[in-house]
Amino acid sequence: MTKSKSIILIHGNFVNNLTWENWKTHYEQKGYKVYTPANPGHEGVPADLRNQVHPALTGTGFIDVINNLLELIKTLPEKPLVIGHSMAGMAVMKLLELDKVAAAVSIDGAPPKNVFPPLSTLKAALPAFGFFSGKKYFLGNRDWYDRNFFNTLPSSERAKAYDDFAVPESFKVNRELVLNSFSNIDFKKPHQPILFIGGGSDNIFSPELTTTLANKYSDKNSRVDLKIFQGKSHFICGEKGWESVADYILDWYEGL
Secondary structure (H helix, E strand, O other): OOOOOEEEEEOOOOOOHHHHHHHHHHHHOOOOEEEOOOOOOOOOOHHHHHHOOOOOOOOOOHHHHHHHHHHHHHOOOOOOEEEEEOHHHHHHHHHHHOOOOOEEEEEOOOOOOOOOOOHHHHHHHHHHHOOOOOOOEEOOOHHHHHHHOOOOOOHHHHHHHHHHHOOOEEHHHHHHHHHOHHHOOOOOOOOOOEEEEEEOOOOOOOHHHHHHHHHHOOOOOOOEEEEEEOOOOOOOOOOOOHHHHHHHHHHHHHOO
């Protein structure tokens, strides 16, 4: 297949596009044009967003995230390789279903509406839906991030990771993932190649869930691959050794 030289890196919930800075530089040095769009309501410096929530945040849902990405894809000269982390793992599955990408990679990705998540996912993510909250958005505290993002980091590094990356998140984006039919995926439909990456120590989306998602795709003529990185957390794209994950993805893509 002719390889697209365009890559879109899509951030997940609770962080923003600044988490991709190292990856962007890494892939650009390998000759790719790399885009790292912020999802609506996530533009800015994390510390500033924690102090003053972006005015577009609370109105942003999963459908808005996809529409924002479709607007970017329309401007590109070719269908891109899309790589999404966490919630954006579900976003790349939707873009794949819509036939808008050359290939897709889901890293520690969220499940669609038609795949019921395990209890461990529900326990970790439930506060971020706001079903029982009087607040207008979710902002995890240090303890929540330590348990669900930074559990493999040395304790001495966790405070800085929180300061550098934690941002408020919309309740709407999470609710649309589990309540809106747009968030279903047709696993029988033929599609471009997709790679699932899982962290062996991910406390939100377990490696078993990642494996389940990969195995859901059933078209015999469409390629689906899976790789679990043992010892990696949900912060797999930022923790030590992230280069091995980035290189594994590019080797997979260039070998298609």
